Amino acid sequence: MDKVARLRQRAKELLEKQEVVGVLGYRASSRPGISQVAFITKTEEVDQLIFDSTCSQNLANYLLKVKGKGKVAVVARGCDSRSIVILLQEKQIERGQVYILGVGCEGVVVQGEKSASCRSCQYPNPVIYDEMLGEEIHFEPEKVEDEFDRLTPDERWQILSADVARCIRCYACRQVCPNCYCPVCFVDASMPALVGKAHDVSDNMVFHIMRALHMAGRCVECGACHRACPMGIDLMRFNRQVAKIVRERFGLVAGAKPDEMPALTVFKPEDPQEFIR
Amino acid sequence: MGGNPYQPLPVRIERVTVENEARDLKSFDLRFVNQGERERWRFLPGQFAFLSIAGVGEAPFGIASAPDEELLKFTVKRVGAFTTALHEMEEGAIIGLRGPFGSAYPWALMQGRDVLIVSGGFSFTTLRAVIVHILKKENRPNYGRLVVVYGARTPGELLYKEELKAWKTNPELELVLCADRVCGGELFGFPGPVQGEGKDAVQEGLVPEILRGVEIEANKAVALVCGPPIMLRFTHPVLKEMGFKPEQVFLSLENRMKCGIGKCGHCNIGPKYVCKDGPVFCYEELLRLPEDY
Amino acid sequence: MKVFLKNEDLKELLERFVKEGKLFAPVKRGGYSGWDRVSSVDEIVLSREQALLQGEEVNTREPAKVFVFPRSETLFEFEGEEAVETGEIPEVVVFGLRPCDGRAMAFLERFFVGNGPEDPRVQQRREKVILIGVACNSPADSCFCTAVGGGPHENQGLDVLLREVAGGFLGEAVTGKGEELLTGFPEATVQQDAEAEKLKANAEATLALKIDLNRLKAVLDNGFASPVWERLTLECVNCGACTFLCPTCHCFDVFDETVRGRKRRIRIWDSCQFTLYSQHASGHNPRLNPAARYRNRVMDKFKYTVDMLGEVSCVGCGRCVRVCPAGIDIRGAVAEILKEAAQDGR
Numbered sequence: 016m017d018k019v020a021r022l023r024q025r026a027k028e029l030l031e032k033q034e035v036v037g038v039l040g041y042r043a044s045s046r047p048g049i050s051q052v053a054f055i056t057k058t059e060e061v062d063q064l065i066f067d068s069t070c071s072q073n074l075a076n077y078l079l080k081v082k083g084k085g086k087v088a089v090v091a092r093g094c095d096s097r098s099i100v101i102l103l104q105e106k107q108i109e110r111g112q113v114y115i116l117g118v119g120c121e122g123v124v125v126q127g128e129k130s131a132s133c134r135s136c137q138y139p140n141p142v143i144y145d146e147m148l149g150e151e152i153h154f155e156p157e158k159v160e161d162e163f164d165r166l167t168p169d170e171r172w173q174i175l176s177a178d179v180a181r182c183i184r185c186y187a188c189r190q191v192c193p194n195c196y197c198p199v200c201f202v203d204a205s206m207p208a209l210v211g212k213a214h215d216v217s218d219n220m221v222f223h224i225m226r227a228l229h230m231a232g233r234c235v236e237c238g239a240c241h242r243a244c245p246m247g248i249d250l251m252r253f254n255r256q257v258a259k260i261v262r263e264r265f266g267l268v269a270g271a272k273p274d275e276m277p278a279l280t281v282f283k284p285e286d287p288q289e290f291i292r
Numbered sequence: 293m294g295g296n297p298y299q300p301l302p303v304r305i306e307r308v309t310v311e312n313e314a315r316d317l318k319s320f321d322l323r324f325v326n327q328g329e330r331e332r333w334r335f336l337p338g339q340f341a342f343l344s345i346a347g348v349g350e351a352p353f354g355i356a357s358a359p360d361e362e363l364l365k366f367t368v369k370r371v372g373a374f375t376t377a378l379h380e381m382e383e384g385a386i387i388g389l390r391g392p393f394g395s396a397y398p399w400a401l402m403q404g405r406d407v408l409i410v411s412g413g414f415s416f417t418t419l420r421a422v423i424v425h426i427l428k429k430e431n432r433p434n435y436g437r438l439v440v441v442y443g444a445r446t447p448g449e450l451l452y453k454e455e456l457k458a459w460k461t462n463p464e465l466e467l468v469l470c471a472d473r474v475c476g477g478e479l480f481g482f483p484g485p486v487q488g489e490g491k492d493a494v495q496e497g498l499v500p501e502i503l504r505g506v507e508i509e510a511n512k513a514v515a516l517v518c519g520p521p522i523m524l525r526f527t528h529p530v531l532k533e534m535g536f537k538p539e540q541v542f543l544s545l546e547n548r549m550k551c552g553i554g555k556c557g558h559c560n561i562g563p564k565y566v567c568k569d570g571p572v573f574c575y576e577e578l579l580r581l582p583e584d585y
Numbered sequence: 586m587k588v589f590l591k592n593e594d595l596k597e598l599l600e601r602f603v604k605e606g607k608l609f610a611p612v613k614r615g616g617y618s619g620w621d622r623v624s625s626v627d628e629i630v631l632s633r634e635q636a637l638l639q640g641e642e643v644n645t646r647e648p649a650k651v652f653v654f655p656r657s658e659t660l661f662e663f664e665g666e667e668a669v670e671t672g673e674i675p676e677v678v679v680f681g682l683r684p685c686d687g688r689a690m691a692f693l694e695r696f697f698v699g700n701g702p703e704d705p706r707v708q709q710r711r712e713k714v715i716l717i718g719v720a721c722n723s724p725a726d727s728c729f730c731t732a733v734g735g736g737p738h739e740n741q742g743l744d745v746l747l748r749e750v751a752g753g754f755l756g757e758a759v760t761g762k763g764e765e766l767l768t769g770f771p772e773a774t775v776q777q778d779a780e781a782e783k784l785k786a787n788a789e790a791t792l793a794l795k796i797d798l799n800r801l802k803a804v805l806d807n808g809f810a811s812p813v814w815e816r817l818t819l820e821c822v823n824c825g826a827c828t829f830l831c832p833t834c835h836c837f838d839v840f841d842e843t844v845r846g847r848k849r850r851i852r853i854w855d856s857c858q859f860t861l862y863s864q865h866a867s868g869h870n871p872r873l874n875p876a877a878r879y880r881n882r883v884m885d886k887f888k889y890t891v892d893m894l895g896e897v898s899c900v901g902c903g904r905c906v907r908v909c910p911a912g913i914d915i916r917g918a919v920a921e922i923l924k925e926a927a928q929d930g931r
Contacts, residue, residue, distance in 0.1 A: 044912030046727065051912035052820045072911065080819065126616050181619065183647070183656055183854070187824035187910050203861055205373045211842055213851050214657035243910030245646060245826045247615045297702040298660050298839075298850075299668050346663035347848030349841045351866070371866045386666045521869060548865055550839045553702040556855070557836030558862060562809075562884070563892035568701060582809040584881070585871050 018118055018149030019066050022090065025116060025148065026061040029088050035114055036085035039077055041070045048126060052077050066090060066148075068124040073239040075099045075193035078108055086112050090148075092120035093138030094237035097270030098193040100143055101233050104270075104277055107196060117144025119152030125242055132238030132251050135159045143273050163252065179219040181246040184212065188240035188250055189226065194233045201225060227253035232261045232278030235269045297553050300344040300388025301329050306363055308383055313448030316370040317414055318379055319356065321363040325386065333392065335359060336399055337421035338544060338572045341366070341391030342552055345381075349374040352549045352567070354418035355392065358425035364389070367417045367451055393552040395572045397422055398542055402514050406436035408506070410527055412443050412499045412519035416451050418544055419518055427464055439508055443470035443499040450494075470495040470502040500526040503534075510535030517575075518544040521585075528575070538576035545571050545578075545585060561585045588770035589777055591753040592631060598766065600626050602678040609652070610680045617642045620651065620679070633681060633719045634749055643725040644902055648832035649686035650693055652679055653710040656829075657853040660706070660839070668850065674706070678715045684739040684746070685730045685902040687718045689832030691742030692890075692898055696835055700894060715762050718743040719754075722784045724791055727903030729916060732796040735900055737788040738781070748781040755781045796919060798887070798897055804926040805888040813925050814876040817918050820911040823875050825856035827905035827915075828882065833890075833898040836862075857881050883918055 016024070026038040042053035042063040050069045054077070055061055074089050075098030081087055091099060096115065102108045119140045122133030134157040141147075163171060186202075189195045202210045202222055210225070211218035227234075234254045241250045262268055264287050267278040307321040320343075324330035335341075335355060343366060344350040351374045357365035370379045381387065397418075407426065411419045419440070426435050440459075444450045450469065459467045474496040495502055499519065515536050517527055524543060531541055547559035547566040554568035562582045564570065573581075590598070602608040603626050610629040612621040618641040623629055630636040637643060647656075661668035690711075697707035721728070721737035730736055740746035744763035747754040755773050758764040773781075828834040838855035841848060855862060858879070863872040872878050890898040899915065906914050 045914040045917050046906060046912055049910075049912040054819050076822070077819070181614075183825075183829050185825035185829045185856070186859075187822070187826045187908075190822035190824040191910050206376070208373070211844075212657075212838070212840065212853050213842065214655070214853065239910075243824070243826075245830055245908035246619070247617065247646075296670065296705050298705075299670070300666075302666050344668075344850075345841075346666050346668070346850075347841050347843040350839065350850075369866075375866075388666055388668065520867070546865065546867075548863055550837065550855075553704075554700070555697060555702075555704055555835065555837075556839065556852075557857065558855070560881075560885075560889065563889035582884075584809075584877070 019064070021148045022066055022116060022118070023061045023064050025146070026055060026064055026088065027058050029114065030056070030058045030061070034086070035088040037081065038064065038088040038090075038116075039074055039081060040064045040090040040116075041066060041072070041074075043069075048124075054081060064090075066118060068122060068129075071123050071125070071130075071239065071242050072191060073098055073193050073237045075102055076191055076239070078102065078113065079193070079196055082108060082112070086114060088114040088116055090116050090118055091141045091144060092118055093136065093140050093142065094120075094235045096141035096143050097138060097235040098237065100270035100273045101235070101277060102193060103273070104280075115141065115144040115146075117141035117147045118149060119147075121152055121154070123238065123242065130238050130242060132236050132241065136236075138235075138271065142271055159255065161255075175220065175252070176216050178248050178252075179223055180216045181248055182219040182223070183246060184214070184219065184222065185245060187243040187245060191239045191243040192230075194230055195226070201229075223250070223253055227257045230254055231257050232265070232267060232280075233269050234258055298390070298551070300342070300350070300390045301333075302326070302386050303364070303389045305381055305383055305385045305387065308381075311367060311451045311453075313446070316379075317367060317449075317451065318370075319365055319367045319451075320378070321357075321365050322387075322389065323363055324389075335392035336396035337425050338396035338418055339392040339394050340418070340552075340567075340571060341389055341393060343368070343378065344388030344390060345374065345377050346388065348377040350388075350390065351375065352393070352552060354415075354421075354544070354571075356417040356420045358421050358428065360428060361424065365420075367414060369414055390552065393567055395570055397516055397544075397572050398514065398574070403434050404436065406508060406513035407438050408508055408513050408515045409438075409440040409442070410499060410503055410515060410517045410519070410531075411441070412523040413445070413449070414451060415518040415520065415544070415546075416442055419516065420452055420455070422516060423459070423465065427462070432464055436512060437508070438465040439468070439506060440465060441468045441470070441499060441503050441506060443472070443497075443502060445472045447471045447474060447494045468495070468502060468506065469493070470497050470499060472496075472498055498526070499523055500530045503527065503530050506534075508534065510537075510540065513540065515541045516544075517541060538579055539574060541575035543573055543575055543578065545573060547571075547585060586758075587773040587778060588756045588767050589753060589773040590747070590756050590770055594770065595631055595747070595754055596626050599629070599631075599678075599680055607676055607678045608680060609677060611636065611641065611645045613639065613641050616640060618645050620645055620647055620649075629680065632749060634722055637723055642907065643721060643723070643728060644683050644686070644904065645681075646830060646904070646908070648830060648902070648904065649679060649682040649690055649716065650832050650835075652677055652714045653690065653693060653707050654697070654835065654837075657851055658706065660850045660852055663848040663850070671849075674709045674713050676713045676715075678717065680717045680719075682716060682718050682743070683721055683902070684718055684737060684741070684743070685728075685735055685900040686832050687716060687742035687746075688730075688735050688739065688900045689742065689902070690716060692833050692894075692896065692900075693835060694742070695894060695896075696890075715745075715766070716743045717745045717747060717766070720746060720748040720781075720785070720788075722749055722788050724788055725903060725907075727906040728792060728901060729794045729796075729903065730901035731789060731792040732794040732916075733798065733897050733899050733901045736785075737792065738785040748784070750777050750780045750784070794916060796916075797923075801887050801919060801923060802891055804922055804931060805884055807931065808922060808926070809880070809884075811922065811925060813922050814880040817913070817921060818876040818879045820913055821858075821875055821879050822911055823858045823860065823878060824910065825854070825858055826908045826910065827913075828856040828858055829854050830904040830908055832900055832902055832904070833886070857885070879918075883915065883922075886915075887919070
């Protein structure tokens with residue numbers, strides 16, 4: 016049985032037996048290139064569920080939206096499952112409230128091309144699940160040959176400035192991210208105001224850099240933010256860089272090991288601290 | 293109002309009065325720096341204006357003074373960045389003023405009728421303007437009875453206490469004061485609490501309950517209501533019991549505002565803007581609008 | 586009178602503005618296009634049909650509203666408490682906007698300038714902008730201008746409408762500014778006119794969606810409490826993408842900033858989809874529920890602006906459909922609302 020058929024079958028069973036109040040997954044949208052998020056609560060609707068390369072959103076973000084409705088089943092790939100791990104570790108959801116339908120992923124395709132973060136993905140399979148729908152997926156992740164790292168700080172600044180100059184501060188990146196759940200985001204703070212809101216390159220830069228820093232040890236590099244950006248800004252450049260630093264300095268990858276705590280919540284004596292003289 | 297509607301005019305703070313026990317409500321009496329601008333600044337009670345501080349921001353406030361008063365009065369609660377900065381300003385400081393905006397109370401309809409004012413908390417501001425305007429010697433004969441029911445959480449939270457004391461003994465109006473909770477002793481020079489004893493007291497009770505005890509012929513009256521959403525919700529049924537039809541009841545609403553002229557979109561209730569089509573709405577109209585406020 | 590501009594003629598016409606540093610045109614960025622100030626005419630693909638073949642989208646991401654209502658602008662600088670208007674508004678020539686954007690510009694003008702107190706900055710900017718629109722011969726899947734009263738070859742709101750035909754463009758002047766631009770060009774031939782009409786008919790034929798706007802308005806008049814809104818909005822993440830890229834959305838926030846001692850009052854785009862948009866100082870928020878915010882947007886486009894100004898303000902440009910990260914389609918929302926009403930016998 017192919018994994019979509021299995022997904023629909025299991026969704027039906029879980030709903031019929033009232034083991035869950037709803038199944039969080041994907042359905043087709045009217046636009047061919049992107050799915051919609053679906054929260055299926057009726058058995059008649061399970062055939063709406065799909066799973067393919069149009070599934071752009073990180074479902075862990077929606078777990079927070081349906082919190083409080085009861086136990087929920089959720090479809091999770093590698094990245095979604097790692098986000099779920101982070102939410103569990105940060106006590107935003109409880110393990111008993113989610114039934115994870117794990118699924119291996121070959122990557123999200125946008126406008127005919129595999130999404131950048133998916134090309135270099137090292138976690139196509141879920142790290143936590145209650146059952147697997149179908150076989151695990153294995154492929155050789157692309158090495159991210161980042162020209163960027165070889166540039167001088169000034170050159171990097173030029174590239175980043177040109178990119179964030181386009182930002183219209185729609186906050187689509189923030190809203191689709193499962194880690195951005197603060198009731199009042201730092202950009203909306205007013206006493207004191209922390210970031211300017213005008214269309215100013217330096218204000219935009221502060222927003223993106225600060226958001227990336229807030230992601231340190233938490234960003235699973237799913238690429239949902241990049242795909243959500245209506246202005247095509249390369250947001251993964253910020254997130255990748257921060258994730259790389261966390262990996263190199265603390266040896267940790269966000270959400271990869273459910274029993275490991277997030278990088279910035281743990282202090283080990285051997286942590287590098289050469290900044291203390 | 294010509295010129296740029298976003299441009300504030302300079303005004304000087306002549307007097308600052310702390311209005312309540314919690315010290316987070318202050319009244320500011322303002323004088324236009326340019327007298328010519330004051331003369332062109334015509335308004336009726338019910339309208340509002342924006343106060344502005346350069347580099348800090350702006351916020352909308354109901355005009356608490358009557359059109360013929362020398363100074364413009366605004367009563368401001370300290371809740372955020374702008375109001376905190378305003379509360380820190382001293383007499384003599386210059387700030388900005390933008391307006392007047394919005395609809396006034398239905399003065400044409402009120403002519404020759406009894407006026408019932410029902411108000412709670414610090415929404416009383418524009419109603420002070422109404423009372424002062426009606427009590428003016430030349431205006432008083434144009435109106436019937438002036439009955440005011442005004443309440444706050446505690447007597448210490450009542451605004452304009454000096455004026456309230458004077459109005460208590462003024463035969464031209466009937467003032468009923470109440471508080472959710474009346475505690476012992478004199479507060480801010482106010483007569484102490486006497487539960488339910490005659491009208492020379494602050495009665496204990498919520499505004500809608502106290503309103504029930506008022507005798508007034510609804511068909512000769514217009515009701516002006518201004519208060520927090522919860523008070524409005526409980527006041528409507530009481531007014532209905534008293535015989536007021538929705539066409540006779542007028543509310544002053546508040547909403548998040550930025551421009552004051554119906555452009556920025558924030559204050560919409562359905563297709564109406566609270567800044568432009570309100571803030572005073574006839575209850576009959578409000579019933580036809582979506583419950584989006 | 587319809588004139589004909591050979592491709593070289595158009596290039597020459599635009600060259601003049603390029604030299605003056607005034608020309609903005611769609612420029613390719615990755616898989617779509619955005620507005621850029623053009624420093625050389627060769628940066629622009631004059632033929633919009635060619636541009637589509639080269640991978641641009643049918644329309645720019647940012648709508649043409651940025652030229653009268655920019656993403657952020659300084660309203661005043663302060664000298665003490667005195668508010669001083671700053672920033673000379675430069676003349677700008679926009680080439681390549683589509684009829685939907687033109688229609689939206691007309692709406693924005695009516696909203697900001699013709700409706701109560703006039704917004705001086707929008708008015709000044711509109712006076713200084715020249716809009717050279719290009720008709721659509723190949724609408725996209727996400728386009729639906731005809732369903733909302735527009736069309737791929739309409740000219741409302743533009744100064745000039747260019748219609749691409751073989752060898753060049755048919756030009757129609759819509760305003761006085763447009764007439765000035767098109768003086769001196771030869772009259773279009775009957776064949777060229779017929780060709781343009783045929784292309785228009787072809788384009789219209791691809792725009793199959795029809796919406797009964799009157800019925801929709803009637804349904805929305807009573808649709809505030811409908812359960813449809815909750816159903817439609819689980820997917821919505823309440824970002825501002827749809828509203829910011831919508832050519833008729835006009836909401837803005839005003840706030841003050843002090844930068845290196847200079848105080849200024851700025852306005853920026855704001856979105857009714859943000860939670861804080863409707864937050865009162867008292868803490869009360871009438872639209873805390875995401876469904877209430879989504880409802881406000883759809884209601885505004887198809888009902889509130891009809892009540893206020895007599896017109897639907899959705900122009901069918903399809904941007905919100907293309908960029909929504911949640912895959913929400915406003916056409917689907919409208920269909921749902923009408924379907925539910927039909928089921929209820931309304």
